[in-house]
Amino acid sequence: MIRNRYIIAALSAAVVLVAGFFAIRGAFYTPGYIADQADRYEAPVDFDLDAIKNRGTIRLATRYSSVSYFLHHGLERGFEFEFFSEFASEHGLRVEVVIPSGDDDPIDLLNRGEADVIAQNYVITPDRVRYIEFTEPYNVVDQVVVLPALMEREITSLDSLAGITVTVRRESSYYETLLGLQQRGIDVAIETVPETLDTEALILAVAEGQIQATIADDNLLRASMVYIQGVQEGPRLAARDLVSWGIRSSAPALKQAADAFITSHFRFSEPDQQPRRSTLLNILRERYFENERMIHRFRAQSPVTPYSGLLSPYDGLVRPIAEEMGVDWKLVVAIMAQESQFDPNAVSWAGAVGLMQVIPRFSPLTEEELFDEEANVREGIRIIKQHLDHYSYLDSINQISLALATYNAGMGHVADARRIAIDRNRDPNQWENVEDGLLKLMNRQFYMHARHGFARGIETSNYVRDIMSRYRMYDTIVNLASEQQESPSRWTLSLSSFLSQRAESLLNPETDTE
Incomplete structure (x- = not known):
């Protein structure tokens, strides 16, 4: 119970x-x-x-x-x-x-x-x-009706909602609220929409006249009204909902x-x-x-580089180079987020530089050349592509995981970790076994006998885990945005989510959106 x-x-x-x-x-x-x-x-x-x-x-x-x-x-x-x-x-x-x-x-x-x-x-x-x-x-919130700013008739009470169609997600608490109104005899029609549409997308749809009404929490509606014009707050449906x-x-x-x-x-x-x-x-x-200034800052999503896109400030730079080299661009963006947090001037303690944190002594390019954004991205993708090809005989999850580990720790340490797996009668082609080997390379008992010595195994373990998690998340965001772009549905894209105004230019890069 x-x-x-x-x-x-x-x-x-x-x-x-x-x-x-x-x-x-x-x-x-x-x-x-x-x-x-x-x-x-x-x-x-x-x-x-x-x-x-x-x-x-x-x-x-x-x-x-x-x-x-x-x-x-x-x-x-x-x-x-x-x-x-x-x-x-x-x-x-x-x-x-x-x-x-x-x-x-x-x-x-x-x-x-x-x-x-x-x-x-x-x-x-x-x-x-x-x-x-x-x-x-x-948190505690009130549920309120969201209505167009200009209406033919005034709606000030729950009873006056009769004859209005209210659009919500089926799995939202708002849907349950509307069922209660119907149970009380109020003749309100319920229209449901895909779960991928967030509340702000529906507020925008009200503002643009695509739907008659929706429901939102009062704090979200008031924040949305800072940058979405043409809506008003209607009657309160539920008070003091606990979040x-x-x-x-x-x-x-x-x-x-x-x-x-x-x-x-x-x-x-x-x-x-x-x-x-x-x-x-x-x-x-x-x-x-x-804070209206902060709300505008986060909702506007103004580009910080000419390459800004759905996932990062460098989508437009990464995507064509990655596709040219046969690497998933979303994986590259996930690596970039981990390596430099999109700072083109980043320099690590080990001397790695730029967006992809390339080490000059392991690259044909000079340090000065690697501070060029395009050159750095191209070199980083070349290296990760080389590692992916090295493990091409593995399934995709293990291939990517071992390639990431190699990008971070180097081929020698990963090879040592795989030998430890073999010595312990474990499959060296499974990432979890290689990960265990890398962790053991922090132990004197193991690194003293390894060809390449001590390795920061915990750092590489976290590195692979974080990038794989971010990569899956990026993939979900882009797939959901793509589904919305391809859908014949009449629903517009939310200004505040992955269904943003930038989705079309991201998914159709040849389109001029300037």
């Missing part, structure tokens, strides 16, 4: 708040809807905080949007991502972002172990608490740790039950919801 406790400031206050919450939400479900949802998810895997720490990464399921998670000049940003990253950092964990595709339900990802936490402005609902645990809340992280029911230690973190940053005061936030949360709210 899944139990959720909302310990807010005192037990009595919590009882009042939660009772009110479920009183509002309880009417939003028909018996048929509940029956349809029965047994929709598989049992959760047994994978708690200790196992997550042993792995070294914690997987965050979130939406690609300007509220939760997005790329700004190639670097990861977002309210949910930054708040969650602070939790991960406190536990010595790296964050691996998992973006659900249109067919994926984040609860499925959670229960299968493909994600550990859902953090995407996730509202606690009676349906969701049947399948997963929720942490203590860290929390979703965690599988088989991870009590993870939930306990998350609760401790969240309650150190958010609580409700006595006796007025007003939210009280830490400095960190106030800074993040200012950055993403309240």
Whole structure:
């Protein structure tokens, strides 16, 4: 039995708040809807905080949007991502972002172990608490109707929504709210859209007259109205919705740790039950919801180089060179993010320079030549292509993993690690066995007998893991954007997510968008 406790400031206050919450939400479900949802998810895997720490990464399921998670000049940003990253950092964990595709339900990802936490402005609902645990809340929002700024008739109450078609995602809490309105006898029509469309895309669709209305959280709508004109805030549908992280029911230690973190940053005061936030949360709210200058900065996505694209400031430079050499351009961008964070003037302690951190003594180019962006990218791709070709007889995952390890540690150390795998009767063509060998090369017992000596195995292990994670995430973003570009659907692309105005120029580079 899944139990959720909302310990807010005192037990009595919590009882009042939660009772009110479920009183509002309880009417939003028909018996048929509940029956349809029965047994929709598989049992959760047994994978708690200790196992997550042993792995070294914690997987965050979130939406690609300007509220939760997005790329700004190639670097990861977002309210949910930054708040969650602070939790991960406190536990010595790296964050691996998992973006659900249109067919994926984040609860499925959670229960299968493909994600550990859902953090995407996730509202606690009676349906969701049947399948997963929720942490203590860290935000409280109101659901409001989003309407065109100019309307033929005034809509000021829930009853006046009769005859209006409201468009939402089927798996959103907004859909559940609309079911409740219908249950109460309000003649509102519900239209559902693909899960890949975020709320801001629908706000934009209202502004452009493509749909009559949608629903949004009040803080998101007000932030969106800074840069999306032509919409207004309509009646409030649900008050004081609690926003929390979703965690599988088989991870009590993870939930306990998350609760401790969240309650150190958010609580409700006595006796007025007003939210009280830490400095960190106030800074993040200012950055993403309240400061107009910052909102414009993140939403505008103005190019910082002539090559700026969907993933990074150098998409337009990387893509044609990578395609010419037969390397996936998204992999190259993932390497570049790891190596230099897109800084063309970066210089490492080992003397590696530029976007791809090429070491001059291992290149036919001089150090001065390698500070040229195009030359550096071309040389970096040439080297990674050489490593990919060396492991071309392997399946793609092992091929890429070993090529990345070689790019980072060098051919000699990887060869030593593979010999250790052979000596231990393990397959040297499987990355996990080579990774184990690299870690052993930090141990005197092993590196004293290795041809190339000591290796920073943990650095290479993290390097491969981080790039593979980022590569998968980039691939998901581009595929989802491509699906939207190719879809005959009438839906426009969100200004704030991967469905951005830049998607067309990215996916069709020959198109002039100047």
